[in-house]
Amino acid sequence: MIISNIAAPMLGLVDTAIIGHLPDAIYLSAVAIGAMAINFVYLLAVFLRMATTGITAQAFGAQDTPRQQRGFVQGLAVALVLGVVMLAMQPLILWLLWQLVEATPELQQLATDYISIRLYGAPAALAVLVILGVLLGRQQAKAAMVLVVLTNAVNVILDVVLVIGLDLNVRGAAWASVCAEWVTAIAGLYWVTRSLGLKLRTLPRLQRHEFSALLGMNRDIFIRSLVLQLCMAMMTAYASYYGPTTVAANAVLLQFLMLISLGLDGIAYASEALVGQAKGQRDGHSMQRWFKLCLFWSGLFATLYALIFALFGHSIIGLITNIPEVRERAGEFLPWLIVLPLVAHWSYLFDGIYIGLSQSKAMRDSMLLSALLGFIPAWWLSLSWQNHGLWFALCVFMVSRGAWQWWLLHRRRMLSIAT
Structure with missing residues (x-):
């Protein structure tokens, strides 16, 4: 599950690392802003994977193959549209972006080129979310891992050819990611249709009540994801007021957050599949057992991340970029990244538990409370700290998420089989 979670972060990490070694920081800033916009749009659609995983895991636990087939077809239809x-x-996306982000004409043009190209991969990228949802819900982690390896192999090879070989800089990085997304989508469709025994002439008939339930879950998770991405986008958008070097430094450090997600979200994915299967089997004891085990591993991974960042953080920054001013600026804010996994791992795990239980409304409510009572007040009170204030607000936001999720989990007795 941990390796399977590497796809999206690694696409951004490879693009950032290769562009970060070009001689001018403007290319890295353009990819940072462009990737922020693309990730914001794509991650708003993460409900496709989350809802599909929860539905599939419960149907898998109940050994209901037709329901798994319907869930996949419904999710895929929504993804393609x-x-x-x-x-x-x-x-509209570009217009909104330049209303929020301050950029020079040259930086704006480079970021616009990156975004315009990356959007050609949107149908494939969203289809991959549904495909991963099915594979993770059915606990076919090896299949998801193979897709991840394929995605990154194509992206790395094309990044080297297009960015370094053909000197296409930002446009080359964008086209490499688009090609990787389409190759992965085609391979994933083939794999899932075979796994579920689906054939074009015998596609399952969609049931209105199931589709309505799916749309309801999608709505709740969309609101949750929108609030999350608005808070995360602040790390790049508002940093633009502190100069291109700060934007580039935050882009580098946000890759640390992606590295954190490789482990913590991997454990959350496992909890989605295992808790969802236990709910489908109506086994309350197993639901609670998986929760405790995943909580232990989440805390252990968070501690390891904090130690690695404390010991090797500056070396990791150097691997991502060799631009001296960006490396120096990123080093100023590195202490926040050492603290972040320790305060964030709760929220990663609880997201997985909520998905496995299909408790989308609780996910939505906890995110709204965390943003309104955590991130926004913390950011406003620390404006004088400039970029340090942004990182402080992010840490407070993560603490708030974990606290509200824990409270709702126990208040609503979600791990009771009666729910």
């Missing part, structure tokens, strides 16, 4: 809509909304 949304992908086309995102591509058509390119002018």
Whole structure:
């Protein structure tokens, strides 16, 4: 599950690392802003994977193959429609971005090129979310891992060819990611249809009540993801007021957050599949046992991350970029990244538990409370700290998420089989 979670972060990490070794920091800033916009749009659609995982895991536990098939077809239909809509909304996305982000004309043009190209991969990227949801819900982690290896192999090879070999800089990085997304989508569709025994001439008939339930979950998780991504986008968007070097430094350090997600979200994915299967089997004892085990491993991984960042943080920054001013600025804010895994691991795990239980409303409520009573007040009170204030607000936000999720989990007795 941990290796399976590497796809999206590694695409951004490889692009950032290769662009970070070009001679001018403006290329790294352009990829940082462009990737922020693309990730914001794509991660708003993360409900596709989350809802599909929860539905599939419970159907898998109940040994209900037709329900798994319907969940996959429903999710795929929504993904493809949304992908086309995102591509058509390119002018609006760019307009909104430049209302929020301060950039020089040259930086704006480079970031616009990156975003315009990456959106051609939107239908494929969203389809991959549904595919991963099915594979993780069915506990086919090895299949998901193979797709991840394929994604990153294509991306790395094309990054080297297009960025370094053909000197296409930002545009080359974007095209490499688009090709990787489409190759992965095609391979994943083949794998899932075979695994579920689906054939084009015998596609399952969609049931209105199931589709309505799916849309309801999607709505709640969309609101949750929107609030989360607005808070995360602040780390790049508001940093633009402190200069291109600070934007580039935050882009480098946000890759640390992606590295954290490789382990912590991997454990959360495991909890989605295991808790969801136990709920499908109506086994309350197993639900609680998986929760305690995953909590132990989440805390252990968080501690290891903090130690690694404390000992090797500056070396990791050097691997991502060799631009002296960016490395120096990123080093100023590194202490926040040492603290972050320790205060954030609760929220990663609880997201997985909530998905396995299909408790999308509780996910939505806890995120809204964390943003309104955590991130926004912390950021406002620390404005004088400039970029340090942004990182402080992010840490407070993560603490708030874990606290509200824990409270709702116990108040609503979600791990009781009666719910």
